């Protein structure tokens with residue numbers, strides 16, 4: 052195999068733990084409920100790709116690092132279900148990549164790409180069956196956090212408005228080479244049939260949530276003073292002296308209704 056040095060700038064921490072690889076791959080076993088396109092983001096040297104291809108489901112692998120392309124071609128080009136695309140996931144039109152089919156997305160994501168990518172994918176949810184990602188454990192905790200949890204914040208509220216989220220398992224640094232400095236976690240993100248906040252109100256809702264969490268130690272009344280007054284917050288059935296981190300998604304939905 053061509054020699055390849057792991058690159059920090061591409062967030063390259065390759066999975067080496069076969070138990071974890073099998074655990075991830077088993078999520079894609081069995082006959083599909085509907086036709087879909089499986090897309091792996093950042094296949095790296097193909098640790099996960101190999102396990103996924105065993106299910107005989109067509110797989111598109113999207114890799115940014117040009118130096119990994121010959122390695123992936125050597126390993127998998129003989130496989131009739133394998134398609135390789137070189138490119139940046141943040142610049143990719145996934146609808147075109149999937150040829151219009153509903154998509155299942157999977158990947159051990161580079162940490163700097165994960166959050167912006169998830170935000171971009173929230174715009175494409177009508178075409179997404181589900182997403183399964185390896186992320187920094189802290190990001191998994193933030194996405195899945197409930198009101199009152201220390202990790203609860205903007206990311207939790209924005210993602211949970213449109214998706215069901217589930218932290219599946221935690222993964223220690225030793226499961227990768229080179230080992231990252233922090234724990235990782237595997238998450239399932241599945242679009243809700245209907246978002247909690249109606250689509251036409253989502254821009255306002257995002258602005259409200261961002262503003263509410265701008266200063267975590269300040270009260271809701273203080274943070275929201277340019278958007279909603281005390282009476283409007285109370286009309287939503289919420290105490291203006293509470294903090295953003297105690298409010299549920301439904302509370303944010305009612306506050307959004309108060310915006311002009």
Ligand code: SAM
Nearest residue numbers: 061064065066093094095115116139140159161
């Ligand atoms: N899936 C492999 C594994 O588990 O061993 C590699 C995971 S590694 C954490 C992240 C992979 O994503 C690397 O192969 C890296 O080159 C690739 N990558 C980094 N930035 C990317 C981007 N913007 N778009 C697509 N792939 C990217």
